[in-house]
Amino acid sequence: MNERSDIGTAFGTGAPGAGTASAGMTGSGAAMAAGPVPAAGLSGTAVDAAAPRQSLTEREHRSRRRRLNAAESLRGLLFLLPWLCGVAFFLAYPLIYSIYVSFQKIGVKPDGSGLSYTYVGWSNFRDAFILDNEFPVEMLQFVYRSVLTVPVSVIFALLVALMLNQRFPGRMVFRTIFFLPVIFATGEVIQELNAQGQGTIPFLQQYNVTDLLYSTFSPSVAKAITGILDQFVIVLWYSGIQILIFLAAFQTIAKSTYEAAQIDGATPWESFWKITFPAIVPFIVLNLIYTVVDLATYPFNPVLKLITLNMEDVDTGYGYASALGWIYFIILLIPIAVLVIWSRRQTREKR
């Protein structure tokens, strides 16, 4: 009877949530073992034995639970240990070093024994915008192109995924084809194909689209658009993962929802906008973020090329290249932060 009440408190104190159910169980086991000891120690009347014992065990439970939690946290950290080491060596250290370096002018020591560091304050960052006549231009071009490319490839991925989601013979063949570029899109191979004009759509030259664009838009916008069209196939090539994410997203919508809408007389158009679209909004955001990151780390984007060039340049060197890298990263973070905050607000509204 007394033991049973012990088990009850053990379960009662265990807060509902991850991992606590099992913690409560081990706790109860320990309480059961400890149970008879204070009872024997008190050994007085059986009537008031229950009251002090209960308060004792409750305190015990709390400390025991704390100890168990600490042990569990330790275990969790042990699992994370390799990753934590990795973060320290391969992320934190290089990040801090590169912040440090971006405020330095780095040169080779006169005797050639190593690198010399001179503190230059913010001048690397200032030079990037004032002295450098390439970086701001390339950066602006990159922003222009991203603004055009990212929605295009996500919408394209959505349309292809919608088509591939239909039941028809040979859909796996098409899936295989659309995913193929992910397999072989090596930087070098793409570079080579681009150099030979294989990234462009065949009809572009036929219809003189470039001239048309330059006559209708301002030169910088036209340059951005033609830049995309020249590599349009490559842009499409980079939507393989996005297509798969959308296809997986469609699987999360229950078939019965469509059936119900169908019975209520909804047209496919309506059921797309009322059922499919709201359900995949989070995945659209996910894909937008993925595309931005993919585009930003695409090794042949001109900004990254510029950074790499500056790295090797003796005049500018690591310090300046690091500063450029940081400016680039911060500019990149803006759209991602906006997307994340927006999607958070969306999901919160839904709840």
Place this chain on the structure above:
Amino acid sequence: MASGSNDLWNAEVRSGDAPPVEKSGWRSGLAGLRWNGGTAARAKRILLGQNINDGVLFKIALYIVLLSIAVMYIQPVLYMLATSFKSMSDLLDQSVTYIPRQFDLQGYDDAWIGLDYLKALWQTTYMSLSAAILQVLSCGLTGYAFARLRIPFKNVLFFIVLLTFLIPPQVLVIPLYVTYAKLNWTKTALPFIIPAIFAAGLKASLFIIIYRQFFATLPKELEESAKIDGAGPFRTFVKVMLPLARPAILIVFLFSIVWHWNDYFEPSVYLQASQANDFVPLALRLDRMQEALNLHKSLATGQNVHLIFDMNEPLKMAGAILIIGPMLFLYMFAQRYFVQGIERSGIVE
């Protein structure tokens, strides 16, 4: 009559998740078919189907759109393949587009030598395989911890994982290169293998996220029963959770191999000083083919002067085919897992 057929329309065309672009297409097709009662209804059913997305017209439109996109996708690959077999005369001949007059293997011969193919193949395989296996294990451990274990400041730590995914490698490579150079790793595969042990390296954060999402979908009772049976957390992970994570393991393994194989930027920085006899992965060797062939030509003719080897298109394309060949081969067998993996691994939840 008009209202009747309208009702028929409503009854026949039910909703589906058809792409919105189709709507105008079937409406006009339908208008032409409404002239004759029974036959028209049957024809309409065959053409448009019970649901909009199983009619013949819809299917045809779907195939046309998908095929034209597929052609756009495959065309560069075909171009690569075709060019790699061309001789110089075929290359200059405007009338030869895809099928060369004669299949010329000279490009492959030269590329084989220029890439030092067998050696590079072994080096690249060894690097990508070991990095992939290590990432499968280390990222699995980390992903599991994030999904299931009690970790202080878990959200902050997971935010770091997400951040790692976003940081462009250009910010990090310089200090890492300096470190690797001090450790004398810049002529070996170690800059790619060692980070994999620590759940770092190429796209590791993405793999951690995949694992975390996957483990989060498994029922909690599994671990609880393992615990009751007396298994410690590590044993639970190795014996119970990891075997269940097969779909996630497969997708991480395949992607890790492919991405390591194709990676160009990091090797080009870390291995800038490594010579042909050191570790140089295939992706980098395409870049250096010219030098390798110059050297080979000088040695073959016994001359000391540096000869310039003529780098023509067939040679470059043959090199590219040789580099991506093994991955295409892998894809042929594993494409099912690549394509279905994302759905199965529960990334999307």
